[in-house]
Amino acid sequence: MERFFKSDFFYDFLRAPVAIISFCVVALLVLSAIFAQFIAPTNPFDPASLELMNGFTPPMEPNMFTGDVFLLGADDQGRDLFSAILYGLRISLFVGIMAVSLAMVMGVLLGLIAGYVGGWLDNLIMRLADIQMTFPSILIAMLIFGVARGLLPPELRYEMAITVLIISIGLSEWVPFARTVRGTTMVEKEKEYVAAAQLIGLKRWQIMIRHILPNVLGPVLVIATITFALAIIAEASLSFLGVGAPRTEPSLGTLIRVGQDFLFSGEWWILLFPALTLLALALAVNLLGDWLRDTLNPRLK
């Protein structure tokens, strides 16, 4: 731990106000999502806690029938918007983290294999990556989502929606990981420590996982951060389009979709607060990713 506080990395961090602020915003949002059930005044998805009379209560104004006050107002069903955002944030972050993990594991493994084994496997994996890169990832995620819905029996479509969402976003983002890891692996495998490992008779997968993997993790971290921002936006977009998280398990995108319906009747808060939360999250993660890329890549300094 002490080594971390004395590192160049931490030194740079303390001298980058943008990075500190972004980190604090991300940390605050993640913590409030984790502890949502302790912070949120109500459980927004427990039907017993909903009072229909509270529908459309503006922020910080007592409801004219019940006298209840909501920090950020209430939605059409009388649900406290602040609580809904906290729980929605939790789903958005969960989907984002799981999708990035899936993309990372898949991309790193395929990249390691392509770089270390080479030959026709390398060719196959990289051509596949080329083809996938031809298409924008959001389109691929939509397509995978649609196919998965087609394969699932109708009664499972809602239950499995979150899982399907994670898989479709994860599968659409593995290419950058694979490309970077492949490149670094090809450089690393020529080094002496790999030759030494081969000499003492270690198996291929042992060399790949135990010896090469730790040395390619730096760039992976940067890509993971940037991909995380992309995944959050992709999730919000899909949910907004109605092909992501269902209304029973709303993410920030679903909340914005619901809020848009009430824009014309003047209930602006149902849209605005989830939108601001999403914007803050995406912007902070993006800025953090930019800073990480500049710091971990000495060539750009």
Next chain:
Amino acid sequence: MLVIIFRRLGQSILVLFIVALISFLIFRYVGNPVDNLMGQEATLAQRAALIEALGLNDPFYKQYFNFIWKALQFDFGNSYRGALPVSELIASRLPATIELAVTSAFFALVLGVIIGIYTAINRGGYIANLILSTSLIGVSLPTFLIGVLLIWLFAVELKWLPSFGRGDVVQLGWWSTGFLTISGIKSLVLPSITLGLYQLTLIMRLTRSEMLEVMRQDYVRFAKALGLSSKQVNFNHALPNTLVPVITIAGLQLGSIVAFAIITETVFQWPGVGLLFINAVYFVDIPVMSAYLLLVGVLFVIINLIVDLLYLAIDPRLRDSNSSE
């Protein structure tokens, strides 16, 4: 040179066959053509007859080539909803998407290049810095959120522009255009800004960095030393060399404009191909999904091919390095 062109063409055709294969697999194995054509009461004999008639008992490769052959004649089967031919559905909605995509690409390119040049020439200036930091927010703002916020401001609060649809369209043969009526043009404004804003920030940043790069080159310095005015140096010498990479990137971005049109069309209920696709995903309308994939695949492969060939034509160094391979 000719060898490279042919090799590149071969790669494109291979990619097309793979896209067609995925499209075929979705069409054939995710959807169930028989169930959708026949009611539940159909007897086993009737089903068997239909399976035989549709050629579903044929060997795999034969079905695959049959699918491609039909696709070449724009026959993608019937939509599960409404039972209209998919090709007719797509043809009726294609003009809306193309007009939207072209307008927003034009908007993004023109404005992006102008602002990019401005921020490069006035580097470090107050306004230039403001534009640059605002553009970072623009990159983080998801497309759908831009659309919703624009609707809120210009349609709900100010009531200047319509919030959905294409307005009145004029029918020119099979093509329906919104360019010829006032309500059509008004309807086009918000969706094009929504769709073009991300590309605009991208093109602006690219133009700026390319321009700064070029302004450091010797020939620009010599032009200045020659006593040319800074206007002449910037626009006659620096700008043309900046535009080559900018236009190629803008061309490549056409593909993602088509993809993001899905989101914009949903926000504005724009009756284009993207809205058709998202409804197909929602209602699991497999033939429409499969046809859309094939269409977009062909489009992307063609765009990439043109951009690559343009690079070859513009930059002689690429020709050499490739042929010595």
